[in-house]
Structures are given as C-alpha cells and as structure tokens.
Amino acid sequence: xxxxxxGRYELLEPIAEGGMGAVWQVxxxxxxxxxxxxxxxxxxASSLLxxxxxxxTRIHHPHVVTPLGWAGEDDNVLFTMPLLRGGSVAMLVGxxxxxxxxxxxxxxxxxxxxxxxxxxxxxxxxxxxPGNLLLEVTGRGVxxxxxxxxxxxxxxxxxxxxxxxxxxxxxxYMAPDQGSDxxxxxxxxxxAVTGLQMLTGTRPxxxxxxxxxxxxxxxxxxxxxxxxxxxxxxxxxxxxMLAEAVPPRPWEPGETEVLDxxxxxxxxxxxxxxxxxxxxxxxxxxxxxxxxRRTAELEDRPVWPILLLAVVGILLLxxxxxxxx
Numbered sequence: 042x043x044x045x046x047x048g049r050y051e052l053l054e055p056i057a058e059g060g061m062g063a064v065w066q067v068x069x070x071x072x073x074x075x076x077x078x079x080x081x082x083x084x085x086a087s088s089l090l091x092x093x094x095x096x097x098t099r100i101h102h103p104h105v106v107t108p109l110g111w112a113g114e115d116d117n118v119l120f121t122m123p124l125l126r127g128g129s130v131a132m133l134v135g136x137x138x139x140x141x142x143x144x145x146x147x148x149x150x151x152x153x154x155x156x157x158x159x160x161x162x163x164x165x166x167x168x169x170x171p172g173n174l175l176l177e178v179t180g181r182g183v184x185x186x187x188x189x190x191x192x193x194x195x196x197x198x199x200x201x202x203x204x205x206x207x208x209x210x211x212x213x214y215m216a217p218d219q220g221s222d223x224x225x226x227x228x229x230x231x232x233a234v235t236g237l238q239m240l241t242g243t244r245p246x247x248x249x250x251x252x253x254x255x256x257x258x259x260x261x262x263x264x265x266x267x268x269x270x271x272x273x274x275x276x277x278x279x280x281x282m283l284a285e286a287v288p289p290r291p292w293e294p295g296e297t298e299v300l301d302x303x304x305x306x307x308x309x310x311x312x313x314x315x316x317x318x319x320x321x322x323x324x325x326x327x328x329x330x331x332x333x334r335r336t337a338e339l340e341d342r343p344v345w346p347i348l349l350l351a352v353v354g355i356l357l358l359x360x361x362x363x364x365x366x
Contacts, residue, residue, distance in 0.1 A: 045070070046119050047112035050078060054303075057172075066124060066303070076109065077124040079192075081117065091192050092118055098191040100162050104155035106175060106189035125187060127176030128302040130239065134171060137297050139242035142257055144297055146287045148174065148186050149236045153283070155188040156228055156276040165223035167193050169231035170214045171238055178301045181294040195223045213245035218269055229273050233264030256286040 043052040051068040053075070058064075062081040069076055081092060096108055111120035130148060134140065140148075152174060159166055168190060177185035193209045210219070216230040237247045240258060247265075252258040260282055264272050273279035 046078075046080070046117070047114045049112060050076075050119060050121070052078075052080075067119075067121065069121070075124055076121040078119050078121045080119045092120065094194060094196070095191045096120060097196075098159075098162075098164055098194055100158050100164070102155055102158040103185075104151045104187050105158060106187045122189070124303075125175040125177055125189075126301045126303050127178045127184075127299040129172050129176065130174040130186065130235070131171035132302065133176065133297070133299065134239055134242060137242075140239045140297060141295055142240070142255070142287065143290075143293065144184060145236055145239045145257065146283060147184050148239060149232065150280060150283055151184075151186045152188060152232055152235070153229075153276045153280045155186075156225075156232065157280070159188070159194075160225040160228070160276055162196075164191070164194050164196050165225055166191060166228050167195060167209050167223055168211055168214075169228050169235060170211050171235050174235070176299050179299050181296075181298045183292050184299055216265075216269070217267075225276070226269070226272065226274060229276060229279055230265055232279070233261045233272075236261045237265070257283075260286045 045051050046067070049069065049071050051070060052065050053068055054066045056064040056066055056077060062079055065078050065080055067076055067078040068074075079095075092111075096111055099107055101107055106122050106125070109121045109123065111118065113119075152169070156166070156169070166188065169188070173188065173190045174186050175189050177187075179185055210227070210231070214231040214234045216227050219227050219230075234245050234247070236257075237252060238244060240253065240261065241247060241251060243251070249262055252262055264279065266272060273282060
C-alpha cells in the first residue's frame with residue numbers, strides 16, 4: 042500500500058515531474074477508480090494561486106483535460122484529473138520519431154479545437170507543447186488528444202503572477218516576440234512548433250531546410266514566421282488554414298499506435314532483475330585441481346616481497362617495544 046493523502050487518495054505510481062509539483066497515479070478510495078493527481082511540492086503563495094487558477098479553469102471540452110476535484114492536508118494540496126492512459130504526444134514522438142502527416146493534422150486540429158474553447162473562456166494556456174498533449178488509448182485508429190496542465194494559464198481579468206518583462210513558457214515553444222502580457226496568439230505559435238516537432242521528429246528550433254516542402258510544412262513555417270501579423274490570428278483561423286492545406290480524407294491505419302502506457306509498465310519503475318541461482322558446489326576433482334593450482338602459484342611467486350614484509354614487521358615491532366620501554 043502506498044501513502045494515502047487526506048484519507049482518500051492512495052499514491053500509486055509517479056507519472057511526471059513538473060516545475061510546480063509531481064503528477065501521480067492515485068487510487069480514489071471513495072469512488073473506487075484510478076485518477077491522475079498533481080501534488081504541489083511548493084508551499085508559497087504563487088503556487089497556491091496557480092493551483093486555484095487551474096481549478097477554476099474548468100473548460101468542458103472533449104480535447105481539454107478538466108480538473109475533477111481537490112484535497113488539502115497540512116501544507117500540501119492535491120487535485121485530481123482524468124487519467125489518460127495513452128501517454129503524451131512527446132512520448133509518441135519519442136517512440137516513432139516523425140509522425141505520419143495524417144497524425145500530425147489530427148493532433149493539431151484537436152489541439153486547436155481545444156484552444157478555441159480555452160480562448161473563448163478568456164484564458165491563455167501559455168505552455169502548449171507535446172508533453173502537455175495527452176492521449177486516449179486508440180490503437181492505430183484516429184488519435185484523441187487533450188490539452189492539459191493549466192498551471193501557468195492566465196485569465197485575462199486576473200492579476201499577473203510574474204514581474205513585468207518576465208515571460209512564462211517553455212523555451213523553444215515561445216514566440217520570439219512574446220511579451221509579458223499573455224496573448225492567445227502565443228498559444229498558436231507554440232502549437233505550430235509542436236506540429237513541426239511531430240512532422241520532423243526533432244525538437245525546436247527547427248531549420249526550414251529540414252521541414253518537408255509540403256502544404257502542411259509550409260503552413261507550419263508560416264505560423265512561426267517572423268511577421269506576427271502574417272501568422273494565424275485565432276485558433277479558428279488556424280483550423281481553417283489547416284483544413285485548406287490538407288483536406289480531410291478517410292483515416293488510414295499505419296504503424297503508429299497509441300497503447301496503454303500503464304498496462305505496459307511504461308510509467309512504473311521496472312522490477313529488479315531476478316537473482317541468479319547459486320553455483321553448484323565444486324566436485325572433489327575440481328577442488329583437487331584448485332589446490333594444485335594455488336600451490337604452483339605460491340611456488341612461482343618471488344620470495345623477496347615476503348622477506349621484505351617480514352623485515353618491515355620486525356622493525357616496526359622493535360620500534361614499538363623501544364617506545365614502551
């Protein structure tokens with residue numbers, strides 16, 4: 042049995058470690074199911090304020106992870122969310138490298154659909170990246186992604202958590218012209234970088250020379266271009282441009298597959314390897330050979346080191362006797 046938090050949530054396995062705290066797989070003893078839970082390890086006011094904001098970001102959408110509840114114990118705070126067993130897009134890219142175009146399009150369209158709802162609620166996520174795009178288990182079928190981790194999200198009508206001119210986000214996914222005030226277009230830039238990572242299998246920054254010269258590749262490069270006004274200005278516009286660049290077509294199952302990462306033990310600590318059985322005792326014949334070999338080694342060993350050690354020992358002993366007298 043693991044540690045039980047607030048008399049209700051049993052901590053089973055760690056899932057991920059973030060800047061604000063750890064995400065765990067927990068057993069809800071009251072409802073009897075398994076959930077994901079974020080446990081804050083920082084106790085300062087800004088962490089608690091971020092926690093309250095994430096709880097308040099209850100945007101009910103099929104492509105957004107919605108917090109379920111929370112509990113407090115002493116100085117610790119834990120809140121729960123649905124457990125998505127397919128892992129993250131970052132794990133998928135790590136397993137397969139560059140993803141097929143239809144996978145990239147599907148994940149981008151669903152992410153942008155979720156961002157439409159997030160931005161309509163007056164919230165800027167500020168940390169869109171492959172690690173925050175979680176997957177349902179769909180096998181080789183159409184993926185189902187959900188945007189997660191609203192810990193640094195900022196509603197437009199709430200006070201800022203950071204000092205002036207201090208930007209929040211993950212390096213590589215932040216627009217170079219991003220300001221200290223959150224802007225929904227910053228989420229779109231990060232989404233385009235995420236799309237390039239899926240398309241190329243490499244992390245940012247992305248060299249245009251290595252991006253496939255396809256309509257999808259050209260759209261994503263435009264979406265991270267130097268001219269802010271030439272980029273998509275809203276999630277809805279980005280979705281329309283995506284549909285025009287790659288018109289919808291029937292899904293074609295391939296080698297890429299979203300599996301249950303928990304059933305496979307991907308999130309768990311691997312068990313220790315089984316201990317080797319003790320070797321069988323030597324036979325009388327083997328013991329005789331070993332004795333003969335050691336005798337031969339002693340006969341071949343030079344005598345002078347032994348004599349030297351004996352002389353040193355006698356001198357030390359004599360010195361000790363002299364000191365005592």
